[in-house]
Amino acid sequence: MDSKRAFPAGLRKLLFAALLLTMALPVAASAETVLRMAKTSIPRILDPHFTTSFTERDFGYLIYDTLFAIDSKFEVKPQMVDTWTVSDDRLTYTFTLRDGLLFHDGQPVRSADCVVSLKRWAQRDGMGQKLADLTKEWSIVDDKTFRLVLKQPYEFVLPTLGKVSSSVPFIMPERVAKTPISEPIKDYTGSGPFVLDQSAGTSGVKLVFRKFDKYLPRKEPADWASGAKLAKVDRIDWIEFRDPMTAVNALSKGEIDLIHELPHDLAPLLESDPKVKVVIYNELGQLGFIRFNFLFPPFNNAEVRRAVLLGVNQKEFLDGLVGNPKFYSECRSIYSCGSPYETNVGVPPVSLDEAKKALKASGYDGSQIVQFHATNSATIGPLSEVLTRVLRNIGFNVQAEAMDFQTFTRKRLTQSPPSQGGWNIALSTWTGPDVVDPVANISLSGAGQKAQWGWLEMPEMEALREKFAKTADMGERKTIAADIQKLAYDQAIYIPTGTFKALAAYRDSVKGVAPAPALMLWGISKN
Amino acid sequence: MLKFILSRLLGALPVIGLVAAAAFLFLRLSGDPVASMLGENATAQQVAETREALGLDRPIVVQFLSWILHIFQGDFGTSIVTHEPVWKMISERLEATFSLAFTTTLLSVLVAVPLGLYAARHRNGPIDRAIVSLCTTGFSVPTFVTGYLLVWLFSIRLEWLPAQGYASLGQGVGPWLLHLTAPTIAMSTVFIVLVARITRAAAIDVLNQDYVRTARALGASNLRVFLLHVLPNAAVPIITVIGVGIGLVLTGVVVTETIFNLPGLGRLTIESVLARDFPVIQCVIVLFSLTYVLINLITDILYSLLDPRIRY
Numbered sequence: 001m002d003s004k005r006a007f008p009a010g011l012r013k014l015l016f017a018a019l020l021l022t023m024a025l026p027v028a029a030s031a032e033t034v035l036r037m038a039k040t041s042i043p044r045i046l047d048p049h050f051t052t053s054f055t056e057r058d059f060g061y062l063i064y065d066t067l068f069a070i071d072s073k074f075e076v077k078p079q080m081v082d083t084w085t086v087s088d089d090r091l092t093y094t095f096t097l098r099d100g101l102l103f104h105d106g107q108p109v110r111s112a113d114c115v116v117s118l119k120r121w122a123q124r125d126g127m128g129q130k131l132a133d134l135t136k137e138w139s140i141v142d143d144k145t146f147r148l149v150l151k152q153p154y155e156f157v158l159p160t161l162g163k164v165s166s167s168v169p170f171i172m173p174e175r176v177a178k179t180p181i182s183e184p185i186k187d188y189t190g191s192g193p194f195v196l197d198q199s200a201g202t203s204g205v206k207l208v209f210r211k212f213d214k215y216l217p218r219k220e221p222a223d224w225a226s227g228a229k230l231a232k233v234d235r236i237d238w239i240e241f242r243d244p245m246t247a248v249n250a251l252s253k254g255e256i257d258l259i260h261e262l263p264h265d266l267a268p269l270l271e272s273d274p275k276v277k278v279v280i281y282n283e284l285g286q287l288g289f290i291r292f293n294f295l296f297p298p299f300n301n302a303e304v305r306r307a308v309l310l311g312v313n314q315k316e317f318l319d320g321l322v323g324n325p326k327f328y329s330e331c332r333s334i335y336s337c338g339s340p341y342e343t344n345v346g347v348p349p350v351s352l353d354e355a356k357k358a359l360k361a362s363g364y365d366g367s368q369i370v371q372f373h374a375t376n377s378a379t380i381g382p383l384s385e386v387l388t389r390v391l392r393n394i395g396f397n398v399q400a401e402a403m404d405f406q407t408f409t410r411k412r413l414t415q416s417p418p419s420q421g422g423w424n425i426a427l428s429t430w431t432g433p434d435v436v437d438p439v440a441n442i443s444l445s446g447a448g449q450k451a452q453w454g455w456l457e458m459p460e461m462e463a464l465r466e467k468f469a470k471t472a473d474m475g476e477r478k479t480i481a482a483d484i485q486k487l488a489y490d491q492a493i494y495i496p497t498g499t500f501k502a503l504a505a506y507r508d509s510v511k512g513v514a515p516a517p518a519l520m521l522w523g524i525s526k527n
Numbered sequence: 528m529l530k531f532i533l534s535r536l537l538g539a540l541p542v543i544g545l546v547a548a549a550a551f552l553f554l555r556l557s558g559d560p561v562a563s564m565l566g567e568n569a570t571a572q573q574v575a576e577t578r579e580a581l582g583l584d585r586p587i588v589v590q591f592l593s594w595i596l597h598i599f600q601g602d603f604g605t606s607i608v609t610h611e612p613v614w615k616m617i618s619e620r621l622e623a624t625f626s627l628a629f630t631t632t633l634l635s636v637l638v639a640v641p642l643g644l645y646a647a648r649h650r651n652g653p654i655d656r657a658i659v660s661l662c663t664t665g666f667s668v669p670t671f672v673t674g675y676l677l678v679w680l681f682s683i684r685l686e687w688l689p690a691q692g693y694a695s696l697g698q699g700v701g702p703w704l705l706h707l708t709a710p711t712i713a714m715s716t717v718f719i720v721l722v723a724r725i726t727r728a729a730a731i732d733v734l735n736q737d738y739v740r741t742a743r744a745l746g747a748s749n750l751r752v753f754l755l756h757v758l759p760n761a762a763v764p765i766i767t768v769i770g771v772g773i774g775l776v777l778t779g780v781v782v783t784e785t786i787f788n789l790p791g792l793g794r795l796t797i798e799s800v801l802a803r804d805f806p807v808i809q810c811v812i813v814l815f816s817l818t819y820v821l822i823n824l825i826t827d828i829l830y831s832l833l834d835p836r837i838r839y
Contacts, residue, residue, distance in 0.1 A: 044609045045564060045609070050564075052565065182580035202790055203616050204790075206790075245675070246785070249691065253683065253690045406558075407558055410562035413571050415571075
């Protein structure tokens with residue numbers, strides 16, 4: 001039978017219209033503005049105290065707030081705190097909260113919430129642990145006022161409470177913050193500008209956040225995590241895109257509005273799209289660093305470490321990872337380039353020939369060294385490959401052990417000898433704010449078993465960091481920071497491999513994307 | 528038949544048990560997720576404390592028995608990473624994967640069987656050669672290449688289809704189909720080739736049989752010969768390869784789900800493996816092995832329905 005006779009023109013048009021209507025119905029216009037944001041990972045643990053993962057940190061910034069926050073000039077600004085005083089002996093800090101601060105469940109933010117939250121956070125964070133060691137007591141004066149009493153003066157109380165990267169001292173309700181630090185929380189009530197809507201998301205796929213109407217922003221303009229955190233969209237959908245190319249396609253097509261941390265190699269695909277803007281979102285970016293295991297030969301010998309230091313040309317690493325010099329910068333300061341303590345003191349010139357000579361002179365016997373290599377990390381993977389080649393060029397006998405990132409994070413904590421599952425050398429990354437000063441930069445710690453993996457024991461380094469932490473004068477601090485860097489380079493305790501900047505890409509309908517050291521979505525609006 | 532089904536299901540229990548035990552053991556050997564959960568600053572002591580809090584410091588046998596006991600009580604456990612019930616996490620992902628498996632199987636069978644029969648009917652002719660060449664090409668192109676090409680053509684250039692994502696059936700049949708079209712085509716490419724080649728070979732074998740010649744001699748039309756004589760007699764190997772193909776589709780969805788950002792079981796599996804989320808991986812593996820058993824069972828039942836000579 002002729003199909004045209006079986007389905008007359010009128011009926012065919014009707015069917016076609018019905019099909020179109022069916023397809024159109026679910027995308028019916030809605031009054032709420034939704035910012036659809038893509039990242040390669042989505043928070044799963046949902047406890048930014050429990051883990052120092054950057055994804056959880058970014059999640060924390062959406063739903064929690066902090067007492068203080070560091071701005072783009074690295075100055076500490078009050079956030080939840082209204083006023084604070086420091087006693088003349090610099091041992092007692094008294095904080096008063098702003099009026100009208102509420103948690104998402106409508107309960108006021110109280111002193112007890114802050115104290116219990118800070119105690120929980122301090123158990124995991126490096127700077128927090130330092131503060132806890134120096135703390136005599138936390139006491140509650142009233143619902144809005146609480147006090148910190150120190151055992152000895154410490155000039156990093158406010159920078160610690162305002163630290164901007166992992167772990168951030170987010171404030172949770174007291175009942176939530178009472179959860180032991182060995183267990184993740186299960187109640188996600190915060191007092192930040194957005195509320196987590198658990199019923200609307202899907203675990204591991206999409207998280208949905210709604211504007212918290214009762215959030216009380218500060219009056220000062222937003223600057224990093226400080227100032228007015230104005231939620232300008234009704235809802236944020238944080239969608240995981242395991243494949244960044246898929247996210248790029250979705251952004252080109254307008255199915256999402258923003259990609260946070262766009263891979264550098266995909267930037268050219270979007271830069272030519274007139275409806276999309278690609279920007280450097282985080283100038284401080286990320287930094288690779290080479291870490292030694294100080295417990296075993298050959299890297300328990302400073303001369304061998306110095307041989308590696310002399311052979312590391314940051315450009316090789318950055319070209320291997322990023323390629324486009326627009327998105328990277330060589331930075332040999334052990335403090336983030338752009339931070340107040342950036343310096344080139346003690347930095348030796350790079351020379352492969354000198355590195356080879358230094359290795360020969362060091363007494364290295366050609367024994368095999370084990371390099372751990374996390375292959376599935378988009379940053380550590382390529383940088384580690386360059387490291388293997390550099391080490392071999394210098395003259396090391398390298399056995400590169402490939403593994404996934406999760407195995408890497410587990411195995412690098414092992415203190416077994418390299419021949420029994422341990423390691424000699426590995427490469428990892430920091431974000432810029434993690435290494436802004438000698439206190440924040442825990443790779444500098446020389447506290448032996450309490451130090452970062454690698455377990456550097458160097459009392460003179462600890463003494464310098466201690467001195468830095470007790471110094472109030474900025475000029476003096478810079479001098480001590482330079483001394484620390486000189487010691488770090490003399491002893492080659494770790495080697496930075498350069499800074500690569502974090503990118504964001506967004507549709508032209510999105511406004512207000514401001515540079516930030518972490519994912520900060522307040523101030524962003526959408527037409 | 529009922530006795531056969533019951534005996535097959537009972538026989539599958541040790542298989543699933545073995546799969547579960549092997550998965551449990553090998554996962555434990557690969558190390559636990561605590562260090563990566565805690566992050567860059569974690570000390571060995573903090574890792575040990577959290578391991579204890581999560582019960583990961585207990586002997587493997589104790590952990591295994593505890594898991595099995597809970598499974599028999601209908602409790603599939605709680606994710607180590609997200610602390611959500613495992614079954615909730617899996618059930619949220621079932622629809623996307625089973626939808627994709629369904630549309631892929633349907634499209635593949637609807638295209639591959641006629642294609643195979645047509646090639647067999649015109650064997651060694653130019654059309655047959657074209658189909659065989661197409662099949663070889665289709666088999667050689669990886670799914671991710673097909674997937675990206677489809678996105679580029681239908682989503683970016685022509686703007687006919689979404690570039691990614693999934694719309695559940697609850698959101699309407701239209702969006703559901705639109706979101707599944709490109710992934711289905713990408714997944715079907717290999718499946719179509721597999722089924723078409725087997726169909727062609729099986730049909731050629733049947734076409735050489737005396738009863739087909741007899742039917743033709745009696746004046747039966749080509750359609751009648753193919754529908755009544757060739758297809759039923761070639762069905763057993765075709766059903767077998769479709770069964771195998773469905774299993775391959777279900778376990779091979781990882782790449783397709785990643786390229787098209789579908790929230791399915793494949794992505795959940797890979798995410799859980801990377802995060803060492805043991806309870807989720809174990810449950811997914813058991814679920815997949817159960818699905819394999821069911822597919823094999825259905826295949827066996829279809830054998831006996833299609834070929835009266837096969838009896839259990």
